[in-house]
Amino acid sequence: MRALLLLCCWLLSAPVMAGAPIVAAASSLQFALEAAAAQFTQQTGHALRLNFGSSGNFRRQIAQGAPFELFLSADEGFVQALYDEGHVDNTGVMYARGRLAWVQPAGRYSLPDEQAPLAGVQEAIAALEEGQRLRIAIASPEHASYGMVAREVLQKAGLWESSEALRVQGENVSQAMQFALSGEARGGLVAYSLAVAPALVGRSEAVLIPEAWHTPLRQRMVLMPQAGEVAHEFYAWLQQTDAKEIFQTYGFSTD
Amino acid sequence: MDWSAFSVSLRLAALTCLFLLPLGIWLGRLLATAQFRGKGLCEALIALPLVLPPTVLGFYLLQQFGRDAPLGGAWSALTGSGLNFTFSGILLASLIANLPFAIQPIQRAFEHVPANLREAAWCSGLSPWQTLWRIELPLVWPGILSAAALTFAHTLGEFGVILLVGGAIDGETRTLSIAIYDRVQAFDEQGAASMSALLLVISLATLGLVYGLAGKRRWARGQ
Numbered sequence: 074m075r076a077l078l079l080l081c082c083w084l085l086s087a088p089v090m091a092g093a094p095i096v097a098a099a100s101s102l103q104f105a106l107e108a109a110a111a112q113f114t115q116q117t118g119h120a121l122r123l124n125f126g127s128s129g130n131f132r133r134q135i136a137q138g139a140p141f142e143l144f145l146s147a148d149e150g151f152v153q154a155l156y157d158e159g160h161v162d163n164t165g166v167m168y169a170r171g172r173l174a175w176v177q178p179a180g181r182y183s184l185p186d187e188q189a190p191l192a193g194v195q196e197a198i199a200a201l202e203e204g205q206r207l208r209i210a211i212a213s214p215e216h217a218s219y220g221m222v223a224r225e226v227l228q229k230a231g232l233w234e235s236s237e238a239l240r241v242q243g244e245n246v247s248q249a250m251q252f253a254l255s256g257e258a259r260g261g262l263v264a265y266s267l268a269v270a271p272a273l274v275g276r277s278e279a280v281l282i283p284e285a286w287h288t289p290l291r292q293r294m295v296l297m298p299q300a301g302e303v304a305h306e307f308y309a310w311l312q313q314t315d316a317k318e319i320f321q322t323y324g325f326s327t328d
Numbered sequence: 329m330d331w332s333a334f335s336v337s338l339r340l341a342a343l344t345c346l347f348l349l350p351l352g353i354w355l356g357r358l359l360a361t362a363q364f365r366g367k368g369l370c371e372a373l374i375a376l377p378l379v380l381p382p383t384v385l386g387f388y389l390l391q392q393f394g395r396d397a398p399l400g401g402a403w404s405a406l407t408g409s410g411l412n413f414t415f416s417g418i419l420l421a422s423l424i425a426n427l428p429f430a431i432q433p434i435q436r437a438f439e440h441v442p443a444n445l446r447e448a449a450w451c452s453g454l455s456p457w458q459t460l461w462r463i464e465l466p467l468v469w470p471g472i473l474s475a476a477a478l479t480f481a482h483t484l485g486e487f488g489v490i491l492l493v494g495g496a497i498d499g500e501t502r503t504l505s506i507a508i509y510d511r512v513q514a515f516d517e518q519g520a521a522s523m524s525a526l527l528l529v530i531s532l533a534t535l536g537l538v539y540g541l542a543g544k545r546r547w548a549r550g551q
Binding site for chain 1: 342390394395410412413414495496497498499510512513514515
Protein backbone atom coordinates (compact mmCIF):
# COMPACT_ATOMS: atom_id res chain seq x y z
CA MET A 74 0.00 0.00 0.00
CA ARG A 75 2.83 2.36 0.90
CA ALA A 76 4.53 1.50 -2.38
CA LEU A 77 1.33 2.37 -4.20
CA LEU A 78 1.15 5.73 -2.42
CA LEU A 79 4.76 6.46 -3.32
CA LEU A 80 4.00 5.56 -6.92
CA CYS A 81 1.07 7.97 -6.96
CA CYS A 82 3.23 10.75 -5.51
CA TRP A 83 5.85 10.17 -8.19
CA LEU A 84 3.16 10.16 -10.89
CA LEU A 85 1.57 13.37 -9.75
CA SER A 86 4.75 15.27 -9.01
CA ALA A 87 5.17 17.91 -11.68
CA PRO A 88 7.72 16.82 -14.28
CA VAL A 89 11.09 17.90 -12.97
CA MET A 90 14.07 19.22 -14.94
CA ALA A 91 12.47 22.64 -14.76
CA GLY A 92 15.23 25.17 -14.66
CA ALA A 93 17.66 24.20 -17.41
CA PRO A 94 16.66 26.41 -20.32
CA ILE A 95 15.55 24.74 -23.55
CA VAL A 96 17.48 25.77 -26.62
CA ALA A 97 15.91 25.08 -30.01
CA ALA A 98 18.59 24.73 -32.65
CA ALA A 99 18.76 23.99 -36.35
CA SER A 100 19.85 20.44 -37.14
CA SER A 101 22.96 21.72 -38.92
CA LEU A 102 24.20 22.58 -35.41
CA GLN A 103 23.72 19.03 -34.12
CA PHE A 104 27.40 18.46 -33.35
CA ALA A 105 28.72 22.03 -33.14
CA LEU A 106 26.21 23.18 -30.54
CA GLU A 107 26.57 20.00 -28.48
CA ALA A 108 30.28 20.78 -28.28
CA ALA A 109 29.63 24.45 -27.52
CA ALA A 110 27.05 23.66 -24.83
CA ALA A 111 29.38 21.12 -23.21
CA GLN A 112 32.11 23.76 -22.98
CA PHE A 113 29.65 26.38 -21.70
CA THR A 114 28.42 24.00 -19.01
CA GLN A 115 31.99 23.18 -18.05
CA GLN A 116 32.91 26.85 -17.76
CA THR A 117 29.78 28.15 -16.02
CA GLY A 118 28.23 25.10 -14.37
CA HIS A 119 24.88 25.84 -16.02
CA ALA A 120 23.11 22.97 -17.78
CA LEU A 121 21.18 23.44 -21.03
CA ARG A 122 18.59 21.33 -22.79
CA LEU A 123 19.17 21.18 -26.54
CA ASN A 124 16.43 20.41 -29.05
CA PHE A 125 17.42 19.90 -32.67
CA GLY A 126 15.11 20.07 -35.66
CA SER A 127 14.40 22.04 -38.79
CA SER A 128 14.33 25.81 -38.33
CA GLY A 129 10.93 26.10 -39.98
CA ASN A 130 9.46 23.55 -37.60
CA PHE A 131 10.79 25.46 -34.57
CA ARG A 132 9.52 28.70 -36.04
CA ARG A 133 6.02 27.15 -36.10
CA GLN A 134 6.34 25.69 -32.61
CA ILE A 135 7.45 29.07 -31.21
CA ALA A 136 4.45 30.75 -32.82
CA GLN A 137 2.31 28.07 -31.09
CA GLY A 138 3.81 28.84 -27.70
CA ALA A 139 6.65 26.33 -27.27
CA PRO A 140 8.64 27.00 -24.07
CA PHE A 141 12.03 27.57 -25.71
CA GLU A 142 14.29 30.29 -24.34
CA LEU A 143 16.74 30.61 -27.22
CA PHE A 144 16.29 29.82 -30.90
CA LEU A 145 19.25 29.25 -33.21
CA SER A 146 17.92 29.29 -36.74
CA ALA A 147 19.86 28.13 -39.80
CA ASP A 148 18.93 31.30 -41.66
CA GLU A 149 17.55 34.73 -40.90
CA GLY A 150 14.17 34.46 -42.60
CA PHE A 151 12.53 32.50 -39.77
CA VAL A 152 13.81 34.89 -37.10
CA GLN A 153 12.56 37.84 -39.12
CA ALA A 154 9.16 36.18 -39.50
CA LEU A 155 8.90 35.64 -35.72
CA TYR A 156 9.82 39.28 -35.16
CA ASP A 157 7.28 40.49 -37.72
CA GLU A 158 4.56 38.47 -35.97
CA GLY A 159 5.54 39.83 -32.57
CA HIS A 160 6.70 36.54 -31.02
CA VAL A 161 10.17 37.95 -30.28
CA ASP A 162 11.03 41.55 -29.49
CA ASN A 163 14.22 41.89 -31.54
CA THR A 164 15.85 40.21 -34.53
CA GLY A 165 18.76 38.76 -32.55
CA VAL A 166 22.26 38.41 -33.94
CA MET A 167 23.97 36.43 -36.67
CA TYR A 168 26.21 33.83 -35.02
CA ALA A 169 27.62 31.99 -38.04
CA ARG A 170 27.36 31.53 -41.75
CA GLY A 171 26.62 27.99 -42.87
CA ARG A 172 27.77 26.21 -45.98
CA LEU A 173 25.93 23.77 -48.19
CA ALA A 174 27.93 20.78 -49.38
CA TRP A 175 27.62 17.75 -51.60
CA VAL A 176 28.10 14.80 -49.25
CA GLN A 177 28.41 11.16 -50.22
CA PRO A 178 29.28 7.87 -48.49
CA ALA A 179 33.04 7.47 -48.09
CA GLY A 180 34.98 5.41 -50.61
CA ARG A 181 32.07 4.24 -52.72
CA TYR A 182 31.84 6.65 -55.65
CA SER A 183 34.21 9.13 -57.26
CA LEU A 184 34.08 12.46 -55.43
CA PRO A 185 32.96 15.37 -57.66
CA ASP A 186 35.50 18.02 -58.50
CA GLU A 187 35.33 21.35 -56.64
CA GLN A 188 34.59 23.13 -59.91
CA ALA A 189 31.63 20.86 -60.65
CA PRO A 190 30.25 19.81 -57.24
CA LEU A 191 26.94 18.73 -58.73
CA ALA A 192 28.54 16.02 -60.87
CA GLY A 193 27.15 13.41 -58.47
CA VAL A 194 23.59 14.58 -59.19
CA GLN A 195 24.24 14.48 -62.93
CA GLU A 196 25.72 10.98 -62.66
CA ALA A 197 22.69 9.76 -60.74
CA ILE A 198 20.36 11.24 -63.36
CA ALA A 199 22.36 9.52 -66.11
CA ALA A 200 22.26 6.25 -64.17
CA LEU A 201 18.48 6.50 -63.91
CA GLU A 202 18.24 6.49 -67.71
CA GLU A 203 20.11 3.19 -67.65
CA GLY A 204 17.63 1.87 -65.10
CA GLN A 205 19.68 2.29 -61.93
CA ARG A 206 18.12 4.42 -59.24
CA LEU A 207 20.60 6.15 -56.92
CA ARG A 208 18.92 8.53 -54.51
CA ILE A 209 19.76 12.19 -53.91
CA ALA A 210 19.01 13.37 -50.38
CA ILE A 211 18.02 16.90 -49.40
CA ALA A 212 16.30 18.37 -46.35
CA SER A 213 12.69 19.49 -46.66
CA PRO A 214 12.64 22.53 -48.98
CA GLU A 215 9.45 23.63 -47.23
CA HIS A 216 10.68 24.18 -43.71
CA ALA A 217 14.39 23.35 -43.46
CA SER A 218 16.83 26.12 -44.36
CA TYR A 219 19.36 23.76 -45.95
CA GLY A 220 16.58 22.14 -47.94
CA MET A 221 15.54 25.53 -49.28
CA VAL A 222 19.02 26.37 -50.52
CA ALA A 223 19.50 22.86 -51.90
CA ARG A 224 16.38 23.41 -54.00
CA GLU A 225 17.69 26.79 -55.08
CA VAL A 226 21.03 25.30 -56.19
CA LEU A 227 19.37 22.46 -58.10
CA GLN A 228 16.92 24.84 -59.75
CA LYS A 229 19.66 27.22 -60.84
CA ALA A 230 21.64 24.31 -62.27
CA GLY A 231 18.57 23.13 -64.17
CA LEU A 232 18.59 19.80 -62.31
CA TRP A 233 15.47 20.24 -60.15
CA GLU A 234 12.97 18.58 -62.50
CA SER A 235 15.32 15.90 -63.81
CA SER A 236 16.29 14.85 -60.28
CA GLU A 237 12.72 14.69 -59.01
CA ALA A 238 12.37 10.92 -59.29
CA LEU A 239 15.62 10.51 -57.36
CA ARG A 240 15.14 12.91 -54.52
CA VAL A 241 14.45 11.78 -50.96
CA GLN A 242 13.60 14.41 -48.37
CA GLY A 243 14.69 14.41 -44.77
CA GLU A 244 12.46 16.08 -42.21
CA ASN A 245 15.52 18.14 -41.26
CA VAL A 246 19.11 18.28 -42.47
CA SER A 247 20.34 15.63 -39.99
CA GLN A 248 17.90 13.14 -41.39
CA ALA A 249 18.84 14.17 -44.93
CA MET A 250 22.44 13.41 -43.97
CA GLN A 251 21.35 9.95 -42.78
CA PHE A 252 19.67 9.36 -46.10
CA ALA A 253 22.70 10.66 -48.04
CA LEU A 254 24.98 8.17 -46.27
CA SER A 255 22.58 5.25 -46.60
CA GLY A 256 23.45 2.59 -49.14
CA GLU A 257 20.56 3.69 -51.35
CA ALA A 258 21.87 7.14 -52.14
CA ARG A 259 24.50 8.57 -54.44
CA GLY A 260 24.76 11.39 -51.90
CA GLY A 261 23.00 14.56 -50.86
CA LEU A 262 23.05 18.32 -50.61
CA VAL A 263 23.31 18.91 -46.87
CA ALA A 264 25.06 21.00 -44.22
CA TYR A 265 28.85 21.01 -44.41
CA SER A 266 28.92 21.21 -40.59
CA LEU A 267 27.58 17.65 -40.35
CA ALA A 268 30.08 16.25 -42.86
CA VAL A 269 33.08 17.53 -40.91
CA ALA A 270 31.81 16.42 -37.49
CA PRO A 271 34.22 13.92 -35.89
CA ALA A 272 31.43 11.37 -35.57
CA LEU A 273 30.85 11.29 -39.31
CA VAL A 274 34.09 12.35 -40.90
CA GLY A 275 35.15 8.75 -41.50
CA ARG A 276 31.84 7.81 -43.08
CA SER A 277 31.44 10.68 -45.50
CA GLU A 278 33.18 12.69 -48.20
CA ALA A 279 32.20 16.25 -48.97
CA VAL A 280 32.65 18.99 -51.58
CA LEU A 281 31.57 22.53 -50.76
CA ILE A 282 28.96 24.19 -52.96
CA PRO A 283 30.10 27.73 -53.92
CA GLU A 284 28.31 30.24 -51.69
CA ALA A 285 27.44 32.40 -54.69
CA TRP A 286 25.10 29.69 -55.96
CA HIS A 287 22.45 30.29 -53.30
CA THR A 288 21.04 32.77 -50.79
CA PRO A 289 23.64 32.96 -48.03
CA LEU A 290 22.85 30.86 -44.95
CA ARG A 291 23.16 33.69 -42.47
CA GLN A 292 22.41 31.74 -39.31
CA ARG A 293 20.73 33.97 -36.79
CA MET A 294 19.78 33.39 -33.16
CA VAL A 295 17.25 35.18 -31.00
CA LEU A 296 16.22 35.12 -27.35
CA MET A 297 12.58 34.46 -26.56
CA PRO A 298 10.76 36.97 -24.34
CA GLN A 299 10.58 34.34 -21.56
CA ALA A 300 14.37 33.73 -21.65
CA GLY A 301 15.97 33.51 -18.23
CA GLU A 302 19.42 34.40 -16.94
CA VAL A 303 21.20 31.26 -18.16
CA ALA A 304 19.79 31.64 -21.66
CA HIS A 305 20.98 35.26 -21.76
CA GLU A 306 24.39 34.14 -20.60
CA PHE A 307 24.62 31.42 -23.26
CA TYR A 308 23.47 33.88 -25.92
CA ALA A 309 26.33 36.22 -24.98
CA TRP A 310 28.80 33.33 -24.67
CA LEU A 311 27.98 32.13 -28.20
CA GLN A 312 29.20 35.46 -29.55
CA GLN A 313 32.61 35.17 -27.92
CA THR A 314 35.90 33.67 -29.10
CA ASP A 315 35.54 30.18 -27.59
CA ALA A 316 32.22 29.63 -29.32
CA LYS A 317 33.43 31.11 -32.59
CA GLU A 318 36.35 28.69 -32.60
CA ILE A 319 33.98 25.76 -32.14
CA PHE A 320 31.75 26.97 -34.96
CA GLN A 321 34.81 27.29 -37.22
CA THR A 322 35.93 23.77 -36.37
CA TYR A 323 32.59 22.57 -37.67
CA GLY A 324 32.93 24.38 -40.98
CA PHE A 325 30.94 27.54 -40.21
CA SER A 326 32.37 30.96 -40.91
CA THR A 327 31.90 33.53 -38.17
CA ASP A 328 33.17 36.81 -39.64
CA MET B 329 20.31 5.70 -22.45
CA ASP B 330 18.12 8.70 -21.86
CA TRP B 331 16.78 8.12 -18.34
CA SER B 332 14.73 11.30 -18.26
CA ALA B 333 12.91 10.12 -21.41
CA PHE B 334 12.42 6.75 -19.74
CA SER B 335 10.91 8.44 -16.70
CA VAL B 336 8.61 10.61 -18.85
CA SER B 337 7.44 7.50 -20.73
CA LEU B 338 6.81 5.49 -17.56
CA ARG B 339 4.96 8.36 -15.90
CA LEU B 340 2.88 8.95 -19.01
CA ALA B 341 1.99 5.27 -19.35
CA ALA B 342 1.16 4.84 -15.67
CA LEU B 343 -0.99 7.96 -15.52
CA THR B 344 -2.79 7.01 -18.72
CA CYS B 345 -3.68 3.66 -17.13
CA LEU B 346 -4.67 5.30 -13.84
CA PHE B 347 -7.13 7.66 -15.54
CA LEU B 348 -8.41 5.33 -18.24
CA LEU B 349 -9.05 2.13 -16.29
CA PRO B 350 -11.91 3.47 -14.12
CA LEU B 351 -13.39 5.05 -17.22
CA GLY B 352 -12.89 1.77 -19.07
CA ILE B 353 -14.68 -0.19 -16.36
CA TRP B 354 -17.60 2.22 -16.29
CA LEU B 355 -17.95 2.61 -20.06
CA GLY B 356 -17.09 -1.01 -20.82
CA ARG B 357 -19.82 -2.21 -18.47
CA LEU B 358 -22.28 0.33 -19.79
CA LEU B 359 -21.66 -0.66 -23.41
CA ALA B 360 -21.82 -4.36 -22.57
CA THR B 361 -25.06 -4.23 -20.60
CA ALA B 362 -27.15 -1.28 -21.74
CA GLN B 363 -29.02 -0.63 -24.94
CA PHE B 364 -29.42 3.01 -25.91
CA ARG B 365 -29.75 5.20 -28.97
CA GLY B 366 -26.45 6.12 -30.53
CA LYS B 367 -24.60 3.17 -28.99
CA GLY B 368 -23.13 2.22 -32.37
CA LEU B 369 -21.83 5.73 -32.88
CA CYS B 370 -20.42 5.74 -29.38
CA GLU B 371 -18.54 2.48 -30.01
CA ALA B 372 -17.30 3.75 -33.35
CA LEU B 373 -15.94 6.92 -31.73
CA ILE B 374 -14.12 4.87 -29.10
CA ALA B 375 -12.61 2.59 -31.76
CA LEU B 376 -11.60 5.50 -34.00
CA PRO B 377 -8.04 5.93 -32.65
CA LEU B 378 -7.35 2.34 -33.76
CA VAL B 379 -7.66 3.21 -37.43
CA LEU B 380 -7.12 6.97 -37.50
CA PRO B 381 -3.52 7.88 -38.41
CA PRO B 382 -1.89 9.31 -35.26
CA THR B 383 -0.87 12.36 -37.27
CA VAL B 384 -4.54 13.17 -37.92
CA LEU B 385 -5.31 13.03 -34.21
CA GLY B 386 -2.14 15.01 -33.51
CA PHE B 387 -3.06 17.66 -36.04
CA TYR B 388 -6.52 18.23 -34.55
CA LEU B 389 -5.13 18.26 -31.02
CA LEU B 390 -2.40 20.71 -32.01
CA GLN B 391 -5.11 23.05 -33.23
CA GLN B 392 -7.34 22.55 -30.21
CA PHE B 393 -4.46 22.89 -27.74
CA GLY B 394 -3.44 26.37 -28.93
CA ARG B 395 -4.16 29.28 -26.60
CA ASP B 396 -6.50 30.78 -29.21
CA ALA B 397 -8.60 27.59 -29.43
CA PRO B 398 -11.46 27.04 -26.93
CA LEU B 399 -9.87 24.01 -25.23
CA GLY B 400 -6.34 25.41 -25.01
CA GLY B 401 -7.68 28.80 -23.96
CA ALA B 402 -9.82 27.35 -21.18
CA TRP B 403 -6.89 25.25 -19.97
CA SER B 404 -4.50 28.18 -19.91
CA ALA B 405 -7.06 30.34 -18.10
CA LEU B 406 -7.36 27.53 -15.54
CA THR B 407 -3.72 26.56 -15.08
CA GLY B 408 -1.75 29.43 -16.54
CA SER B 409 0.09 27.29 -19.08
CA GLY B 410 -0.88 26.10 -22.54
CA LEU B 411 -1.42 22.47 -23.52
CA ASN B 412 0.91 22.31 -26.51
CA PHE B 413 4.45 21.24 -25.62
CA THR B 414 3.58 20.33 -22.03
CA PHE B 415 3.30 17.06 -20.14
CA SER B 416 -0.40 17.71 -19.47
CA GLY B 417 -0.90 18.08 -23.22
CA ILE B 418 0.70 14.76 -24.12
CA LEU B 419 -1.17 13.09 -21.26
CA LEU B 420 -4.48 14.35 -22.62
CA ALA B 421 -3.47 13.23 -26.13
CA SER B 422 -2.47 9.85 -24.77
CA LEU B 423 -5.81 9.47 -22.94
CA ILE B 424 -7.66 9.99 -26.22
CA ALA B 425 -5.35 7.81 -28.29
CA ASN B 426 -5.71 4.94 -25.81
CA LEU B 427 -9.50 4.92 -25.42
CA PRO B 428 -10.00 1.75 -27.50
CA PHE B 429 -7.17 -0.09 -25.75
CA ALA B 430 -8.63 0.61 -22.33
CA ILE B 431 -12.32 0.15 -23.08
CA GLN B 432 -12.64 -2.66 -25.59
CA PRO B 433 -11.03 -5.53 -23.62
CA ILE B 434 -13.12 -4.62 -20.55
CA GLN B 435 -16.29 -4.38 -22.62
CA ARG B 436 -15.63 -7.86 -24.13
CA ALA B 437 -15.11 -9.25 -20.62
CA PHE B 438 -18.36 -7.76 -19.31
CA GLU B 439 -20.21 -9.15 -22.31
CA HIS B 440 -19.30 -12.64 -21.10
CA VAL B 441 -20.87 -12.12 -17.70
CA PRO B 442 -24.36 -13.69 -17.98
CA ALA B 443 -27.18 -11.23 -17.29
CA ASN B 444 -28.96 -13.69 -14.98
CA LEU B 445 -25.91 -13.83 -12.72
CA ARG B 446 -26.29 -10.12 -12.10
CA GLU B 447 -30.02 -10.52 -11.50
CA ALA B 448 -29.40 -13.38 -9.10
CA ALA B 449 -27.02 -11.17 -7.15
CA TRP B 450 -29.63 -8.44 -6.90
CA CYS B 451 -32.25 -10.95 -5.78
CA SER B 452 -29.85 -12.07 -3.07
CA GLY B 453 -29.92 -8.53 -1.75
CA LEU B 454 -26.61 -7.24 -3.07
CA SER B 455 -26.57 -3.57 -4.06
CA PRO B 456 -25.40 -2.71 -7.58
CA TRP B 457 -22.05 -1.60 -6.07
CA GLN B 458 -21.66 -4.85 -4.18
CA THR B 459 -22.59 -6.78 -7.30
CA LEU B 460 -19.93 -4.94 -9.27
CA TRP B 461 -17.32 -5.34 -6.57
CA ARG B 462 -17.97 -8.93 -5.46
CA ILE B 463 -19.47 -10.65 -8.49
CA GLU B 464 -18.58 -8.87 -11.70
CA LEU B 465 -15.06 -7.54 -11.14
CA PRO B 466 -13.68 -10.96 -10.08
CA LEU B 467 -15.07 -12.33 -13.35
CA VAL B 468 -13.78 -9.57 -15.62
CA TRP B 469 -10.33 -9.02 -14.12
CA PRO B 470 -8.50 -10.69 -17.05
CA GLY B 471 -10.16 -8.10 -19.30
CA ILE B 472 -9.08 -5.29 -17.01
CA LEU B 473 -5.57 -6.66 -16.90
CA SER B 474 -5.29 -6.87 -20.67
CA ALA B 475 -6.72 -3.36 -20.95
CA ALA B 476 -4.05 -2.13 -18.54
CA ALA B 477 -1.25 -3.96 -20.32
CA LEU B 478 -2.33 -2.87 -23.79
CA THR B 479 -2.77 0.75 -22.68
CA PHE B 480 0.58 0.74 -20.95
CA ALA B 481 2.47 -0.83 -23.84
CA HIS B 482 0.71 1.28 -26.45
CA THR B 483 1.48 4.50 -24.57
CA LEU B 484 5.16 3.59 -24.43
CA GLY B 485 5.08 3.12 -28.19
CA GLU B 486 2.98 6.16 -29.11
CA PHE B 487 4.91 8.37 -31.51
CA GLY B 488 3.00 10.41 -34.07
CA VAL B 489 0.62 12.23 -31.74
CA ILE B 490 3.33 13.05 -29.24
CA LEU B 491 5.72 14.21 -31.95
CA LEU B 492 3.12 16.70 -33.16
CA VAL B 493 1.87 18.12 -29.86
CA GLY B 494 4.89 17.44 -27.64
CA GLY B 495 7.86 19.15 -29.25
CA ALA B 496 10.39 16.67 -27.74
CA ILE B 497 11.24 18.71 -24.65
CA ASP B 498 13.68 16.99 -22.32
CA GLY B 499 12.09 15.90 -19.05
CA GLU B 500 8.65 17.06 -20.15
CA THR B 501 7.49 15.69 -23.51
CA ARG B 502 10.42 13.69 -24.86
CA THR B 503 9.26 10.10 -24.43
CA LEU B 504 11.41 7.05 -25.11
CA SER B 505 10.08 6.56 -28.62
CA ILE B 506 10.73 10.23 -29.47
CA ALA B 507 14.18 10.00 -27.88
CA ILE B 508 14.99 7.02 -30.11
CA TYR B 509 14.03 9.09 -33.17
CA ASP B 510 16.20 11.96 -31.89
CA ARG B 511 19.16 9.69 -31.22
CA VAL B 512 18.96 8.23 -34.73
CA GLN B 513 18.95 11.74 -36.16
CA ALA B 514 21.94 12.63 -34.01
CA PHE B 515 23.81 9.62 -35.49
CA ASP B 516 23.96 8.09 -32.01
CA GLU B 517 23.11 4.56 -33.04
CA GLN B 518 24.28 3.07 -29.77
CA GLY B 519 21.90 5.24 -27.76
CA ALA B 520 19.04 4.39 -30.10
CA ALA B 521 19.90 0.70 -29.91
CA SER B 522 19.90 0.49 -26.11
CA MET B 523 16.62 2.37 -25.81
CA SER B 524 15.02 0.27 -28.53
CA ALA B 525 16.11 -2.90 -26.77
CA LEU B 526 14.63 -1.61 -23.51
CA LEU B 527 11.29 -0.83 -25.16
CA LEU B 528 11.28 -4.24 -26.84
CA VAL B 529 11.87 -6.00 -23.53
CA ILE B 530 9.22 -3.98 -21.67
CA SER B 531 6.62 -4.51 -24.39
CA LEU B 532 7.32 -8.21 -24.59
CA ALA B 533 7.27 -8.59 -20.81
CA THR B 534 3.96 -6.72 -20.53
CA LEU B 535 2.27 -8.78 -23.20
CA GLY B 536 3.89 -11.97 -21.90
CA LEU B 537 2.38 -11.27 -18.50
CA VAL B 538 -1.09 -10.79 -19.98
CA TYR B 539 -1.03 -13.86 -22.18
CA GLY B 540 0.64 -15.89 -19.47
CA LEU B 541 -2.07 -15.02 -16.93
CA ALA B 542 -4.85 -15.52 -19.45
CA GLY B 543 -3.40 -18.91 -20.38
CA LYS B 544 -3.09 -19.99 -16.76
CA ARG B 545 -6.68 -19.00 -16.16
CA ARG B 546 -7.96 -20.94 -19.18
CA TRP B 547 -5.95 -23.93 -18.03
CA ALA B 548 -7.34 -23.66 -14.51
CA ARG B 549 -10.87 -23.45 -15.86
CA GLY B 550 -10.29 -26.53 -17.98
CA GLN B 551 -9.40 -28.58 -14.91
